[in-house]
Amino acid sequence: MAHRWKIAFVRYAICESKSTFTCENKAVKKGSHLYYFKNMPNLKAQQVKELADNLLRMTNALGDYRYENSEHLSENENWQIKELHRQQLEDTTELYTLSAVLIMEEVEMSLQKIETITKETIALYKKLGTVQHVLDRATSILTLATAIIGLNVKGITSSIKSLLSPVSK
Amino acid sequence: MPVRMLSPKLKNFAICFVGVALSLSSCVNLRHISEFSKTSIEGIEQYDSLSTSFFEVCLQDARQESIRKFDIHHTEYDCEQNNKADSITKIIYKATQSYFDGLSDLSQNELTNYNTDNLTQTLATGDFGPLKLNETDVKAYSDISTLLLRAITDTYRRKKLKEYITQAHGPLLKLLQFLELNLEGNLTGKLNVQKSSLKNFYFDFVKDKRLSTYERTKFAEDYFRRISEIDAQQKELQTLAEILREISKGHQSLYNNSGHMTDKQVRKELLGYGSQMENSIRSLRNM
Structure with a gap:
């Protein structure tokens, strides 16, 4: 028992x-x-x-x-x-x-903090990437100016096209 | 381009700019942080390939209950809380993954490798009316500005990375610990309970002498097959938890050395944690 x-x-x-x-x-x-x-x-x-x-x-x-x-x-x-x-x-x-x-x-708090930091890193990443876009855009404008000075119609057209392309915006 | 070919004024500028730029950028190689972040992402992503979840365990338990009752008609089950547990785990996992995505993007060396070839070409060959530009000078100015641009952006980038790593360290470690608690603690715990429930169920059938030897053997086989399946799932969870611990250690190393993230010692440590993770990822994939 x-x-x-x-x-x-x-x-x-x-x-x-x-x-x-x-x-x-x-x-x-x-x-x-x-x-x-x-x-x-x-x-x-x-x-x-x-x-x-x-x-x-x-x-x-x-x-x-x-x-x-x-x-x-x-x-x-x-x-x-x-x-x-x-x-x-x-x-x-x-x-x-x-x-x-x-x-x-x-x-909850940790998640909020990490999300804020992640957003900041993404923003900085975009900002640093934009530098190249600005460089490219400056080049496009310059190409257009050069084409105008040189009276090059074909060059003007291609420069405008390049300026309007999504990458250079 | 040889420096002797430049005009004296440009030569002075060039030496000055290159000096400043090199002093600012010579040590900025953050590839090891980028590599470690990428491996961490790959490791965390193994969560998606797990063969179990809170919901799955709940569903299996409910089905086992139906089997126990010999009733396959009334099979309603309530797994709402377990669904919630999965969602919470997924939220933590996604937040951790996104953080390392950001870290990986920011630390890749290619990010600040700016290209001014187009600009140089345009300046050098363009027709500016009476203004004539010397191609050699244009090229030199362009190279210097690229170097300087990189130096400034790299210094800024390194400073911001240090800030992010320092601020994120506490919250990240907490998230990783909770992810580990949910996977290796709670989900593994639920699987341990499932093992005990199966033994509770199968024991009497295997012992029942009124059944044939064949039936009793089949019950025992079924039992051991289920246990092996659960063991494999637990092994997956354990390996994923090991990966999470390596990520914590790697981030701790970055945090401890945030003032000198490019030092050899940090590179070595991150490489070690990264290769440990890669081993674990490989063994998870082979499971």
Whole structure:
């Protein structure tokens, strides 16, 4: 009968991890401790991830107990632990998702800063690239002037075309 | 063009300008920053080729639940939060990628290699009426102005790059850490849960002596096949996280040496981080 004490102990450990909840003799209601975590003020993404890691370790201890003692457990006991294990796993995976979603609040400032800097780098890149355009444009104007001075109609036409091309704008 | 061929006045200008220009631009080779940024972009982009996501894990979990219940009719699932988790991860990934795009563009040497050949040609061969221009002088002035132009823009560019790297360092490291937390921490965690759920499900079938040996063997095979698939996905996430850590180290090196970004030591360090990343990218592609 020692294993019954062990089951009770594992259940107790899982219930204790939820601090404010009473588990008694039944499986913990799905989502209950998630509600608790979600409403806990100032809980950071990293902390929620660590809670999920710890919960997974404890939950897996329950699973391992079942795998190692399956031959000594009654069908009902086996089913009970299996269900409890499954429900705990469902909650644990939701905790990992919760941690990932919580990240948004923490990265908002960093995202804004990086976006501002990125915009500045793009603006500077364009500015430095424009120098070549200005050089080209000056050349085009000069070509036109030269063509006019030299009374070269063909040159005037090609210079105007060059001035109007999108690259030189 | 030989300097002795220039007029004395131009010769003085030339020596003065070239001296100033060379002193300003001789050390400005930012190719190593550009190369490191490009490799970083390539590394971050591996996110797009990951074979898993929060949504995918949620969908697989939901399908596994349908299998557990032997019900393929009622298959509604709610993966909204997981979709949100993917979107957040993607926003961080895109912001990081765009930053390195900007850094790569700004640090490429070709950016300030201005070309004044057209201008020189026009000036040298153009008909300006009574004004006659000496082709040799035009060429010399043009070369000097190009060199000076490059020196001024390069100095400005280096100063701005230093500013950007310094300002971006804190936020960038935070974004990379969170990207790592989401991929190697949370998504890997979800996959660990999935492994445990599969064992929870398959264990009883494999142990059930009422089933035939063939059926029990098939269940065990199915279980190990699924575990291998998840292991491969976790390996991908782990490799991507290694790439993110190399990017952080490289940027840290740039930040620490922002005053002398062109030093040999910085080049060497960036080259090392870059080659580590390339190895990881290669192994990710071969997975």
